[in-house]
Amino acid sequence: MKTITFQLNGEEKRAEVHPGQSLLEVLRETFKITSPKDACAPQGQCGCCLALVDGRPKTSCSVPADKVDGKTVLTLEGVSTEERRLYARAFQVAAGLQCGFCTPGLTLRIKWLTDQERLLTRDEIAKGLDGHLCRCTGYVKIVDAVELIQSAKRGQALPAVVDSGGVGARLAKYQGGELALGDRPFVADIDAPGLLHAAVVLSPHARARVIRVDTSRARAYPGVVAVATARDVPGDRWVGLIYKDWPCFVAEGEEVRAVGDVLAAVAADSPRIAREAAGLVDVEYEPLPPVLDPAEAIRPGAPRVNPKHDNVLSTTRFARGDVEAALAASTHVVTGTWATQRIEHLFLEPEASLAVPLPDGRLHLYTQGQGIFDDRRQVAAVLGEPEDRLFVELVPNGGAFGGKEDMSIQAQTALLARMTGRPVRLVLTREQSIRMHPKRHPITMSYAVGCDAEGRLTAAKVSLLGDSGAYASVGGKVLERAAGHACGPYRVPAVQVEAIAAYTNNPPCGAMRGFGVNQTSFAIEGCIDLLAAKVGIDGWEMRFRNALRVGDTFTTGQVLEKSVGLEKTLLAVKEAYYAARGQGRAVGIACGVKNSGIGNGAIEYGKCRLVVEANGTVVLYAGFTEMGQGLLTILTQCAAEVTGLPPRTFVPRIDGRFELGAGQTTGSRATLLGGRGAVDAARKLRADLDRGSSLADLVGREYAGEIVIDDTTAPGQTKNGKVKTHTSFGWATQVVVLDGSGALDRVIAAHDVGRAINPQQCEAQIEGSVHMGLGYALTEELPCRDGMPVTFKLREIGVLRAQHMPTVEVILVEEPEPEGPFGAKGVGEIGLVPTAGAVAGALHAFDGVRRMRLPMKDSPAARAINVGRIPDAERDRWH
Ligand code: FES
Numbered sequence: 001m002k003t004i005t006f007q008l009n010g011e012e013k014r015a016e017v018h019p020g021q022s023l024l025e026v027l028r029e030t031f032k033i034t035s036p037k038d039a040c041a042p043q044g045q046c047g048c049c050l051a052l053v054d055g056r057p058k059t060s061c062s063v064p065a066d067k068v069d070g071k072t073v074l075t076l077e078g079v080s081t082e083e084r085r086l087y088a089r090a091f092q093v094a095a096g097l098q099c100g101f102c103t104p105g106l107t108l109r110i111k112w113l114t115d116q117e118r119l120l121t122r123d124e125i126a127k128g129l130d131g132h133l134c135r136c137t138g139y140v141k142i143v144d145a146v147e148l149i150q151s152a153k154r155g156q157a158l159p160a161v162v163d164s165g166g167v168g169a170r171l172a173k174y175q176g177g178e179l180a181l182g183d184r185p186f187v188a189d190i191d192a193p194g195l196l197h198a199a200v201v202l203s204p205h206a207r208a209r210v211i212r213v214d215t216s217r218a219r220a221y222p223g224v225v226a227v228a229t230a231r232d233v234p235g236d237r238w239v240g241l242i243y244k245d246w247p248c249f250v251a252e253g254e255e256v257r258a259v260g261d262v263l264a265a266v267a268a269d270s271p272r273i274a275r276e277a278a279g280l281v282d283v284e285y286e287p288l289p290p291v292l293d294p295a296e297a298i299r300p301g302a303p304r305v306n307p308k309h310d311n312v313l314s315t316t317r318f319a320r321g322d323v324e325a326a327l328a329a330s331t332h333v334v335t336g337t338w339a340t341q342r343i344e345h346l347f348l349e350p351e352a353s354l355a356v357p358l359p360d361g362r363l364h365l366y367t368q369g370q371g372i373f374d375d376r377r378q379v380a381a382v383l384g385e386p387e388d389r390l391f392v393e394l395v396p397n398g399g400a401f402g403g404k405e406d407m408s409i410q411a412q413t414a415l416l417a418r419m420t421g422r423p424v425r426l427v428l429t430r431e432q433s434i435r436m437h438p439k440r441h442p443i444t445m446s447y448a449v450g451c452d453a454e455g456r457l458t459a460a461k462v463s464l465l466g467d468s469g470a471y472a473s474v475g476g477k478v479l480e481r482a483a484g485h486a487c488g489p490y491r492v493p494a495v496q497v498e499a500i501a502a503y504t505n506n507p508p509c510g511a512m513r514g515f516g517v518n519q520t521s522f523a524i525e526g527c528i529d530l531l532a533a534k535v536g537i538d539g540w541e542m543r544f545r546n547a548l549r550v551g552d553t554f555t556t557g558q559v560l561e562k563s564v565g566l567e568k569t570l571l572a573v574k575e576a577y578y579a580a581r582g583q584g585r586a587v588g589i590a591c592g593v594k595n596s597g598i599g600n601g602a603i604e605y606g607k608c609r610l611v612v613e614a615n616g617t618v619v620l621y622a623g624f625t626e627m628g629q630g631l632l633t634i635l636t637q638c639a640a641e642v643t644g645l646p647p648r649t650f651v652p653r654i655d656g657r658f659e660l661g662a663g664q665t666t667g668s669r670a671t672l673l674g675g676r677g678a679v680d681a682a683r684k685l686r687a688d689l690d691r692g693s694s695l696a697d698l699v700g701r702e703y704a705g706e707i708v709i710d711d712t713t714a715p716g717q718t719k720n721g722k723v724k725t726h727t728s729f730g731w732a733t734q735v736v737v738l739d740g741s742g743a744l745d746r747v748i749a750a751h752d753v754g755r756a757i758n759p760q761q762c763e764a765q766i767e768g769s770v771h772m773g774l775g776y777a778l779t780e781e782l783p784c785r786d787g788m789p790v791t792f793k794l795r796e797i798g799v800l801r802a803q804h805m806p807t808v809e810v811i812l813v814e815e816p817e818p819e820g821p822f823g824a825k826g827v828g829e830i831g832l833v834p835t836a837g838a839v840a841g842a843l844h845a846f847d848g849v850r851r852m853r854l855p856m857k858d859s860p861a862a863r864a865i866n867v868g869r870i871p872d873a874e875r876d877r878w879h
């Protein structure tokens with residue numbers, strides 16, 4: 001231990017620091033300074049933990065604490081009130097944040113950048129932000145915010161924050177100012193009296209028999225309060241959203257099935273002690289050969305990966321028309337195999353969970369999951385307790401993108417709280433996070449697609465094989481969705497599709513923004529380009545001739561009756577597409593379709609309660625998760641529009657006070673369903689207001705909103721003689737333009753959003769999706785060797801930085817959805833569905849190479865980007 005003295009936010013501080021302790025640990029744990037966040041410690045690659053040390057920006061996770069002895073350290077907490085207001089306002093005006101986990105670090109960097117005398121250009125700003133990662137925004141609006149701050153520091157007035165208006169208003173994000181400054185806590189920022197800190201022990205093997213788990217050394221470690229293993233679970237150890245095939249602890253005598261499997265969890269007086277004690281849990285394994293190739297996994301005789309299910313997790317098959325005859329009669333046929341990679345969500349906030357015993361014997365579980373009522377149900381089952389013994393509360397999370405649908409560490413946290421009778425907080429490291437949560441599926445896709453002499457599609461025969469990894473998660477549904485969207489947004493009279501999800505000992509794969517559709521989009525868009533070349537027409541014309549319109553039949557057999565805005569999105573990009581080609585630029589184009597709502601026969605709900613409070617507010621309770629996408633703002637706008645009350649009247653809250661469970665926040669459905677639930681409740685409040693009551697008269701009143709959608713059809717089935725696979729679809733066309741060197745230059749993204757409840761947030765969702773789609777196309781991957789990711793380094797994983805982003809132009813098209821709130825249909829996922837296909841088309845136009853495998857790292861566009869470079873020695877095995 002060493003004593004250091006330093007100036008922290010203008011005050012002299014002393015601290016005892018351990019060897020190896022980082023400045024970030026001292027700030028957060030010793031001084032309870034929470035604006036610097038831990039997203040990748042000790043990598044120093046995301047910028048979330050930024051502090052100014054002697055006036056210079058430093059990633060505090062990579063600065064040894066003893067090195068700040070005698071120095072000054074500034075965090076956002078020490079910035080003047082006036083300056084803090086400026087940053088908060090600029091981020092709100094520009095909509096420069098979504099989940100907000102990256103934002104405090106960025107804000108401090110921006111303070112440093114804009115304190116310089118020189119006015120920075122947009123390119124210089126983007127380069128200046130290179131030390132920072134944002135997974136949500138695509139950086140466009142962050143750079144907008146920096147420009148506003150620069151101007152304000154030179155005396156120009158900032159535009160006002162929009163704090164009024166209902167549907168259609170560019171209302172500022174709910175809690176945007178607090179998020180920008182790091183004032184709104186995430187789970188890892190919440191303290192509790194007597195708090196214990198937890199750490200988990202994960203398997204180093206993808207497949208091995210567990211011979212013995214010996215916790216004696218860990219239990220004896222000073223500061224350790226409890227160690228939990230499978231033996232301590234009083235209820236059902238197996239969890240899972242669809243199949244209960246995932247043990248929250250692997251027991252002695254069982255096999256581990258993935259490198260994220262949990263063997264033990266330790267609760268201790270500090271995070272450091274918990275981590276050190278976790279390293280003292282002795283686990284004896286008998287390593288077994290892992291099953292790594294999905295094609296091998298589904299062969300007869302392959303070792304069984306999961307004891308609850310054979311290796312074929314799911315098979316989806318459907319057909320319309322005589323595909324073989326239609327292909328034989330086609331003027332042109334293209335065939336090929338496309339392949340996509342496993343990628344990591346890389347939400348910036350790693351998984352965190354807090355469980356606090358309440359005086360009445362219940363447990364208060366703070367979770368950041370994408371379905372808090374599913375979390376409650378599963379944790380209660382693990383504890384062997386009735387659900388009403390758990391009060392569950394969402395802490396809006398720092399990004400999820402599907403990766404927080406499955407349980408991660410909620411059950412282990414709750415168990416330790418029950419075992420100790422004390423509050424317990426468990427936060428994963430970045431490496432543990434990557435090892436544990438499900439990824440985007442690698443899918444191998446074989447296609448044969450035909451067309452007539454004019455380019456009209458005739459038939460498609462499609463076979464898909466996805467690697468679902470060690471646990472079911474929602475992998476079967478991902479492949480089902482991939483199958484349903486296999487022909488993209490095109491009219492294909494004869495269709496034959498088979499999709500298999502296979503268990504392997506790779507990290508599990510499950511939900512990720514786009515849910516299987518990005519993969520098949522990449523393949524079908526490649527087929528469309530190949531056919532267009534054979535017909536002798538360009539990509540825009542080929543797509544326009546085949547675009548689905550009202551009255552046409554979707555891949556699954558659903559006849560589209562409403563709200564098909566694809567043609568409008570094609571027309572919206574037409575001029576830019578031909579102008580860029582006319583200038584001799586390499587241009588790619590792709591279209592996309594993505595369902596909103598789960599559909600496929602699922603019964604879906606939108607639920608809401610409005611409760612009038614004595615302080616003049618109305619608490620808006622809902623059941624879906626805010627994860628940066630802006631749900632709380634959208635629900636507020638819906639309620640404000642219906643009631644005529646100002647948006648600031650509404651205080652959104654997601655917790656277990658009412659039974660508002662509606663499943664996972666997935667499938668672009670929170671606006672569609674949650675919005676309608678809010679409208680339903682708001683109409684009832686409005687009726688009382690219209691009868692002459694004031695809010696003061698209505699204090700204590702509750703207004704329940706609930707809508708049900710129960711008319712979709714399971715694959716292969718009909719209802720009332722109709723196929724209705726999905727309630728609603730989003731439609732899009734994207735154009736990618738390269739510069740003279742083959743690097744990304746410009747993306748034009750035209751999207752039918754039904755109705756833009758908040759146009760600024762719609763744009764922001766699409767910009768962020770395009771950013772994710774470009775990374776998917778060019779640089780992102782998570783290859784594994786023997787089931788273990790070969791890298792956990794953020795730069796190697798390949799998420800694009802601000803300086804890598806091309807210009808993104810978003811065009812919002814509104815083709816109202818009659819079943820959506822005010823015509824809205826959800827926009828969370830479709831933003832990246834067409835992107836990889838459009839990039840592939842642009843690259844082919846540039847160098848004549850047709851790329852059929854992602855990421856396209858062999859391309860000039862990827863080579864112009866300095867992330868995603870995994871040393872060759874680390875990547876000798878793919879998928
Ligand atoms: S947490 Fe320090 S740079 Fe990521």
Ligand code: FES
Pocket residue numbers: 097098099100101102103133134135136137348398399628
């Ligand atoms: S807003 Fe940047 S990571 Fe979410």
